[in-house]
Amino acid sequence: MAETLQNLHPELYKKDVEEARQGEAYAPFEGDPNAYSKKFYIESYGCQMNFSDSEIVASILHEEGFGATRNFEEADLVLLNTCSIREKAEQTVRNRLQTFRKQKEGNPGMLIGVLGCMAERLKAKFLEEEKLVDIVVGPDAYRSLPGLISEAEGGQKSVNVLLSREETYADIAPVRLDSNGVTAFVSIMRGCNNMCSFCVVPFTRGRERSRDAESIVHECEDLFSRGYREVTLLGQNVDSYYYSPSAGGGLEGAVTFAMLLEKVALISPLLRVRFSTSHPKDITDDVLHTMAKYHNICKYIHLPVQSGNTRILQLMNRTYTREWYLAKVKRIREIMPDCGLSTDVISGFCTETEEEHQDTLSVMELSRFDMAYMFSYSERPGTLAARRYEDDIPEEVKKRRLIEIINLQNSHSRESYTADIGKTFEVLIEGDSKRSDLHWYGRNSQNKVVVFPKDDRPLQKGDYATVQIKNATSATLMGEMVPA
Numbered sequence: 001m002a003e004t005l006q007n008l009h010p011e012l013y014k015k016d017v018e019e020a021r022q023g024e025a026y027a028p029f030e031g032d033p034n035a036y037s038k039k040f041y042i043e044s045y046g047c048q049m050n051f052s053d054s055e056i057v058a059s060i061l062h063e064e065g066f067g068a069t070r071n072f073e074e075a076d077l078v079l080l081n082t083c084s085i086r087e088k089a090e091q092t093v094r095n096r097l098q099t100f101r102k103q104k105e106g107n108p109g110m111l112i113g114v115l116g117c118m119a120e121r122l123k124a125k126f127l128e129e130e131k132l133v134d135i136v137v138g139p140d141a142y143r144s145l146p147g148l149i150s151e152a153e154g155g156q157k158s159v160n161v162l163l164s165r166e167e168t169y170a171d172i173a174p175v176r177l178d179s180n181g182v183t184a185f186v187s188i189m190r191g192c193n194n195m196c197s198f199c200v201v202p203f204t205r206g207r208e209r210s211r212d213a214e215s216i217v218h219e220c221e222d223l224f225s226r227g228y229r230e231v232t233l234l235g236q237n238v239d240s241y242y243y244s245p246s247a248g249g250g251l252e253g254a255v256t257f258a259m260l261l262e263k264v265a266l267i268s269p270l271l272r273v274r275f276s277t278s279h280p281k282d283i284t285d286d287v288l289h290t291m292a293k294y295h296n297i298c299k300y301i302h303l304p305v306q307s308g309n310t311r312i313l314q315l316m317n318r319t320y321t322r323e324w325y326l327a328k329v330k331r332i333r334e335i336m337p338d339c340g341l342s343t344d345v346i347s348g349f350c351t352e353t354e355e356e357h358q359d360t361l362s363v364m365e366l367s368r369f370d371m372a373y374m375f376s377y378s379e380r381p382g383t384l385a386a387r388r389y390e391d392d393i394p395e396e397v398k399k400r401r402l403i404e405i406i407n408l409q410n411s412h413s414r415e416s417y418t419a420d421i422g423k424t425f426e427v428l429i430e431g432d433s434k435r436s437d438l439h440w441y442g443r444n445s446q447n448k449v450v451v452f453p454k455d456d457r458p459l460q461k462g463d464y465a466t467v468q469i470k471n472a473t474s475a476t477l478m479g480e481m482v483p484a
């Protein structure tokens with residue numbers, strides 16, 4: 001039997017498949033489906049920023065008379081919002097295009113557009129490589145979609161992959177896709193100025209820019225008034241959010257991330273605030289104190305470590321050391337002892353030795369993450385690492401190290417979730433549990449999923465319940481509501 005990932009480690013394989021599928025967002029019809037003359041279908045891959053962008057795209061298309069459909073077979077326009085972060089992410093998109101190819105053979109009028117990071121990375125090359133693609137649009141060019149669609153309708157292939165230093169889509173009200181009506185993502189910035197050597201994002205998303213604070217607060221207020229009870233503020237590096245209304249970026253009226261968090265938290269104590277992602281080099285005490293001050297700012301931080309070894313961190317250009325990272329974790333726990341913590345880890349980065357891999361395991365031991373996203377290194381063309389270092393760790397070694405990381409994290413997750421048995425949490429109800437409509441599904445402040453039986457209380461999604469935990473797996477807490 002071939003040593004595929006699937007038979008070497010079925011758990012990991014399952015995760016891969018889930019990760020690949022994780023992305024799909026389908027837009028429901030908003031309002032009267034007959035109000036729209038044409039239909040579009042959109043699927044999103046990659047990070048939450050991409051999902052958030054798809055909601056901007058849906059809004060632009062609605063204005064153009066396109067209504068959303070969940071069924072690509074009936075779409076006039078099929079869009080894939082793509083991710084380039086790892087090679088596998090790109091392969092998933094190419095496979096998906098094969099499916100659409102068949103559909104297009106039977107319906108030549110159907111247009112296919114590729115959006116997002118892969119569009120930006122490959123640019124017009126996409127049209128050569130994938131002949132069935134009609135439109136290629138980068139993340140900063142979505143306002144030009146109507147024009148590009150008209151060109152494509154006229155039989156011309158069309159591309160716009162210009163990156164911008166200003167575009168934040170601040171004035172576009174996103175159309176919420178596949179929403180539970182309770183939780184929403186709100187983009188607060190775009191792009192990234194860090195140059196982590198493994199990472200393609202600075203090339204696909206361009207320079208970092210922060211969105212007007214007022215437009216962010218306004219969007220969150222609007223969500224709250226429509227019944228939403230949780231917003232997640234999104235950016236590749238939220239701690240470097242900085243918006244200055246005065247020309248030249250002066251201090252007058254300037255808003256930092258800590259100040260923005262406070263503004264959003266003040267909208268209502270019933271509106272939960274989350275954010276992602278924090279960078280260990282930039283997260284400040286100011287942010288931690290603001291989190292501690294407001295009950296409705298969730299006590300949860302996603303703090304990607306990537307590696308536990310200082311030499312590797314240097315090669316990765318993360319600009320912090322192992323000790324700096326551990327000191328940040330300590331600081332978080334000093335200020336908020338009950339704070340949930342998760343991370344991202346990469347195994348097998350260029351030149352990583354066994355000892356250096358052990359350092360990653362030991363940083364995990366010391367930090368005790370509740371959850372982690374774990375990857376093996378995938379070289380991305382054009383990145384600093386691709387240009388400077390040889391991708392010299394054999395695939396089997398990367399995978400074996402990854403499995404060790406995953407096994408260790410699984411045991412830490414199990415410990416963390418089991419330690420919650422007996423504790424009582426405030427849970428925001430997001431809907432029915434997937435397994436049974438006799439149970440509610442929600443999350444606690446620490447971002448852990450909590451499932452608990454309904455009783456005769458007239459609760460609905462968007463309400464808060466007080467739940468005592470009775471049982472746990474390594475990814476779910478099961479509890480019961482405390483008597484009223």
Ligand code: SAH
Pocket residue numbers: 085086198199200201235236237277278279304306344345346375376377378379380
């Ligand atoms: N802005 C976030 C991360 C965005 S990408 C941050 O700075 O933390 C999400 C995660 O994908 C990264 O944290 C990293 O762990 C992983 N990743 C990025 N590039 C990768 C690559 N080339 N190979 C493997 N994993 C990668």
Ligand code: SF4
Pocket residue numbers: 192193194195196199200201202236237279
């Ligand atoms: Fe990529 Fe680093 Fe920017 Fe995160 S901070 S998006 S890992 S370059």
Ligand code: F3S
Pocket residue numbers: 045046047048049050082083084085116117200201204205
């Ligand atoms: Fe992927 Fe682009 Fe996000 S590369 S992770 S979709 S910023």
